[in-house]
Amino acid sequence: MNILITGGAGFLGLRLAKTLLNDGVDGVAASRLVLADRATGPDFDDPRVSYAIGDIADPAFVNRIVTDDIDIVFHLAAVVSGQAEADFDLGLRVNIDASRLVLNACRHNADHPRVVFTSSVAVFGPVAADETIGDATAVDPRSSYGMEKASAELLLKEYSRRGFVDGIVLRLPTISVRPGRPNQAASSFASGIIREPLSGSGSPCPVPGSTGLWLLSPRRAVEAMVTAASLDTSALGTARVINLPGISVTVDEMLAVLADVGGPHARALVTAAPDPAVEKIVASWPRSWDHDRAVGLGFCGDANFRAIVDAFVEDDLDGQVAAVAV
Amino acid sequence: MNILITGGAGFLGLRLAKTLLNDGVDGVAASRLVLADRATGPDFDDPRVSYAIGDIADPAFVNRIVTDDIDIVFHLAAVVSGQAEADFDLGLRVNIDASRLVLNACRHNADHPRVVFTSSVAVFGPVAADETIGDATAVDPRSSYGMEKASAELLLKEYSRRGFVDGIVLRLPTISVRPGRPNQAASSFASGIIREPLSGSGSPCPVPGSTGLWLLSPRRAVEAMVTAASLDTSALGTARVINLPGISVTVDEMLAVLADVGGPHARALVTAAPDPAVEKIVASWPRSWDHDRAVGLGFCGDANFRAIVDAFVEDDLDGQVAAVAV
Numbered sequence: 001m002n003i004l005i006t007g008g009a010g011f012l013g014l015r016l017a018k019t020l021l022n023d024g025v026d027g028v029a030a031s032r033l034v035l036a037d038r039a040t041g042p043d044f045d046d047p048r049v050s051y052a053i054g055d056i057a058d059p060a061f062v063n064r065i066v067t068d069d070i071d072i073v074f075h076l077a078a079v080v081s082g083q084a085e086a087d088f089d090l091g092l093r094v095n096i097d098a099s100r101l102v103l104n105a106c107r108h109n110a111d112h113p114r115v116v117f118t119s120s121v122a123v124f125g126p127v128a129a130d131e132t133i134g135d136a137t138a139v140d141p142r143s144s145y146g147m148e149k150a151s152a153e154l155l156l157k158e159y160s161r162r163g164f165v166d167g168i169v170l171r172l173p174t175i176s177v178r179p180g181r182p183n184q185a186a187s188s189f190a191s192g193i194i195r196e197p198l199s200g201s202g203s204p205c206p207v208p209g210s211t212g213l214w215l216l217s218p219r220r221a222v223e224a225m226v227t228a229a230s231l232d233t234s235a236l237g238t239a240r241v242i243n244l245p246g247i248s249v250t251v252d253e254m255l256a257v258l259a260d261v262g263g264p265h266a267r268a269l270v271t272a273a274p275d276p277a278v279e280k281i282v283a284s285w286p287r288s289w290d291h292d293r294a295v296g297l298g299f300c301g302d303a304n305f306r307a308i309v310d311a312f313v314e315d316d317l318d319g320q321v322a323a324v325a326v
Numbered sequence: 327m328n329i330l331i332t333g334g335a336g337f338l339g340l341r342l343a344k345t346l347l348n349d350g351v352d353g354v355a356a357s358r359l360v361l362a363d364r365a366t367g368p369d370f371d372d373p374r375v376s377y378a379i380g381d382i383a384d385p386a387f388v389n390r391i392v393t394d395d396i397d398i399v400f401h402l403a404a405v406v407s408g409q410a411e412a413d414f415d416l417g418l419r420v421n422i423d424a425s426r427l428v429l430n431a432c433r434h435n436a437d438h439p440r441v442v443f444t445s446s447v448a449v450f451g452p453v454a455a456d457e458t459i460g461d462a463t464a465v466d467p468r469s470s471y472g473m474e475k476a477s478a479e480l481l482l483k484e485y486s487r488r489g490f491v492d493g494i495v496l497r498l499p500t501i502s503v504r505p506g507r508p509n510q511a512a513s514s515f516a517s518g519i520i521r522e523p524l525s526g527s528g529s530p531c532p533v534p535g536s537t538g539l540w541l542l543s544p545r546r547a548v549e550a551m552v553t554a555a556s557l558d559t560s561a562l563g564t565a566r567v568i569n570l571p572g573i574s575v576t577v578d579e580m581l582a583v584l585a586d587v588g589g590p591h592a593r594a595l596v597t598a599a600p601d602p603a604v605e606k607i608v609a610s611w612p613r614s615w616d617h618d619r620a621v622g623l624g625f626c627g628d629a630n631f632r633a634i635v636d637a638f639v640e641d642d643l644d645g646q647v648a649a650v651a652v
Contacts, residue, residue: 088488092426100418125564138464142564147484151477154465158473162414238451238468 001028002069006056006102007077008035011180012118014042015222016074021046025072026230036065036077057098066105072114072229075102081122081145082184088144095148100155107164115167116228117156121214121243122146123171126284134290135243142284157240160233168228168236173216173246174285177312186281190215193254194309197269198262200322204273209252211279212287216246216301217308219315224299231297245291245301247308257305261313262321327354328395332382332428333403334361337506338444340368341548342400347372351398352556362391362403383424392431398440398555401428407448407471408510414470421474426481433490441493442554443482447540447569448472449497452610460616461569468610483566486559494554494562499542499572500611503638512607516541519580520635523595524588526648530599535578537605538613542572542627543634545641550625557623571617571627573634583631587639588647 003020007013013035020030021044035041036052054061056077066073077098084091099117106113124133125140141147153169160167178191189206190213196203216224224244233240259267291301302308313319329346331339339361346356347370361367362378380387382403392399403424410417425443432439450459451466467473479495486493504517515532516539522529542550550570559566585593617627628634639645 136464136466138462140462140564141480141484142487144484144488147480151480154467154473154477154480158467158470161468162470238466 001025001030001071002032002067003030003072003074004034004036004065004070005074005076006036006065006098007075009037009039009041009051010076011178012175012218012221013037013074013076015218016076016225017044017049019222019226021048023226025226032069034065036061057093057101059101062098062101062105066102066109068109070106070109070113071111072116073102073106074225074229075099075115075117078118079145080183080185081143082186084145084148085143086184091144091148095145096151096155099152103155103159103165103167107159112163112165114229115156115165116225117152117167117169118225119149119153119169119171119241120146121171121173121285123150123153124286127286130288131286132288132290133243133286135239135241135293153241157238160240161238166233167240168231168233169241170224170228171241171243172221173214173244175218175221176213176215177308177316178218179312179316186278187213189278190254193251193270194258194312197258197266198313198317198321200269202269202271205251205270206273206275206278207251207282208274208279209250209255211251211282212248213251213254213282214246214248214285214287214289215305215308216244217311219311220244220300220302227298235297242294242297242299243289243291244299245294246289247302247304248287248289249305254305257309260306261309266322327351327356327397328358328393329356329398329400330360330362330391330396331400331402332362332391332424333401335363335365335367335377336402337504338501338544338547339363339400339402341544342402342551343370343375345548345552347374349552351552358395360391360396362387383419383427385427388424388427388431392428392435394435396432396435396439397437398442399428399432400551400555401425401441401443404444405471406509406511407469408512410471410474411469412510417470417474421471422477422481425478429481429485429491429493433485438489438491440555441482441491442551443478443493443495444551445475445479445495445497445567446472447497447499447611449476449479450612453612456614457612458614458616459569459612461565461567461619479567483564486566487564492559493566494557494559495567496550496554497567497569498547499540499570501544501547502539502541503634503642504544505638505642512604513539515604516580519577519596520584520638521642523584523592524639524643524647526595528595528597531577531596532599532601532604533577533608534600534605535576535581537577537608538574539577539580539608540572540574540611540613540615541631541634542570543637545637546570546626546628553624561623568620568623568625569615569617570625571620572615573628573630574613574615575631580631583635586632587635592648
């Protein structure tokens with residue numbers, strides 16, 4: 001089982017790599033794992049792992065990493081929403097053109113590999129309050145990032161229809177709780193308001209407590225990618241796009257869990273800092289999802305937000321929550 | 327009013343050119359009209375018209391034709407469905423990449439031009455018998471051509487959302503009656519069964535008489551493009567895609583009109599030649615359309631199929647129907 005992860009040195013790519021090295025795919029261990037990215041990540045100290053460093057939008061690099069023996073490609077490399085909005089050409093180049101390069105390289109492999117592509121609920125536009133989003137709901141992106149993901153989805157579906165690859169698109173809910181630093185994404189606060197206080201730092205909250213979010217933990221996101229890698233696609237037909245099951249929570253509910261896990265001092269570290277721009281974007285995201293199909297295919301959401309925070313503390317804080325500052 | 331038509335030497339491009347030269351757009355005459363294509367068409371003998379010959383997927387050519395003074399671009403250049411299916415790379419190159427080149431050249435113009443882009447109902451997949459298709463119905467292409475048109479639609483919407491162009495997508499029903507020769511399109515018979523008999527030639531009909539079609543005449547298609555060129559887009563918001571109003575007819579109804587216009591001898595020139603492959607494709611096309619929005623925006627369909635055939639006789643046969651062969 002030879003596996004390529006593009007964006008392999010990123011936060012989800014590294015977690016996926018660890019899972020693949022430990023558990024493999026459907027019981028089959030990874031024999032070779034290539035992590036393609038713009039820079040190397042941590043040393044795995046495992047002879048199966050190698051980094052391939054280059055530009056994912058460079059055809060020569062892509063042809064070099066999609067070797068003939070690759071069985072599975074996890075195509076995670078992307079420019080995030082804020083960056084795609086700020087640098088239009090870069091977004092097109094990485095989120096569309098590089099995706100096509102990867103698909104095309106796979107097409108010219110003798111055994112057309114499984115391709116697992118991570119897309120986003122940003123492909124959707126504002127919907128009526130009573131509308132439920134399913135896998136077949138019309139996309140209507142309102143951001144360059146969303147448009148680029150929707151374009152790459154169309155390519156992957158068509159390359160699969162023609163038998164050039166055996167592809168699956170996973171549309172990720174907002175990932176929370178992300179480790180690391182705040183980023184430019186409008187959803188950055190959805191991790192920040194938990195991550196920062198549990199580490200003893202303050203965190204501004206740009207939206208009202210009543211704001212609803214649709215969340216998936218990093219742990220479940222990685223599980224979903226592994227599930228997708230061995231899914232029987234004959235049952236999918238042309239319906240290659242799957243909205244992953246998230247959980248629907250409000251910011252107030254998230255903060256209540258924060259208080260439970262970190263105590264009132266942690267909760268007090270989150271301060272209201274209304275940002276109408278962020279509020280507008282977040283309010284436009286769909287809240288009601290039908291994920292029966294995803295669940296039927298074996299994808300799991302999180303039990304509740306407490307489970308998400310507990311997993312974060314375990315995976316990213318070594319089980320330690322910051323003590324009260326006195 | 328400086329106008330560029332890509333695919334300008336094609337059948338619809340030439341008709342559009344004539345209309346623009348005679349009537350202009352919203353009462354404003356075309357002062358300069360560039361017809362870009364791979365080869366020249368007929369001589370217009372009009373100092374306003376020039377041909378630009380080149381490859382629409384060549385960035386240098388596109389940058390050369392989208393000059394700074396262009397006010398309107400009609401982007402009609404495309405690889406048709408049969409060809410896009412047979413030559414995947416060519417379809418991607420012309421139907422997606424060239425569209426992006428055109429949009430990008432417009433983006434770098436000081437006055438971002440109006441772009442009218444012709445798409446197709448091939449962006450849709452099979453739908454339930456009782457489902458009505460509207461402008462916001464989810465695309466689900468089942469052909470490379472349909473995927474490519476859907477991708478170009480996403481690009482045009484995004485370039486418009488960002489203010490880089492002021493774009494409109496017109497999704498054309500099956501155009502009937504097309505002049506010229508049969509082509510590789512599955513819908514070729516929808517013109518052939520009228521055009522050939524009215525010229526005294528036999529025409530095979532690959533589908534049962536009960537087969538339903540959704541048609542638009544070339545005359546109305548050209549009118550729609552001109553309407554789109556001066557449409558007030560502020561009313562459209564992000565909803566830049568319009569399914570043009572067609573008429574729903576069966577093949578039997580078309581053949582009855584043929585008999586009315588051309589006589590029983592013309593009708594007798596159409597012979598049943600069942601082609602399960604064509605039948606399957608045509609049967610998968612949606613038949614029920616909601617075009618209230620298009621009509622509200624000023625787009626007109628044909629009155630009925632008789633009106634379409636009368637227009638064909640007038641426009642393409644100089645008013646003459648082939649006499650009975652004796």
